[in-house]
Amino acid sequence: MRLVSKIIWSLLFIIVFVVALKNMDREATLAFFSGHEVHAPLPLVLLAFTVIGFVLGVLAMTPTFFRQRRDLAKQRKAIKTMQQDSEAQQLARSQPPSADAIAGA
Numbered sequence: 001m002r003l004v005s006k007i008i009w010s011l012l013f014i015i016v017f018v019v020a021l022k023n024m025d026r027e028a029t030l031a032f033f034s035g036h037e038v039h040a041p042l043p044l045v046l047l048a049f050t051v052i053g054f055v056l057g058v059l060a061m062t063p064t065f066f067r068q069r070r071d072l073a074k075q076r077k078a079i080k081t082m083q084q085d086s087e088a089q090q091l092a093r094s095q096p097p098s099a100d101a102i103a104g105a
Contacts, residue, residue: 020046 020043028045030038 023042026042027039028042030040030045032038
């Protein structure tokens, strides 16, 4: 399955690379509000906007990621405390009652 996945990704990369090479002569014009224009090859513009989108997506996910890590650490600590309490209760149940406990009853 891993080999099939690598082959598919390799073919996809080759196809995108060939299309980009065929379109290098095409030029994209980016017009800004101030009347300033930038001319660049179309594949370069597409690559730049893809990278910018990826970076913005990662930045948008960052607060959620750290919040989930913090919550997970709290939950792990609570589980550890519960396990320790459970072990202490099991140990107390497994030991016979002391002589003082029997005499006082």
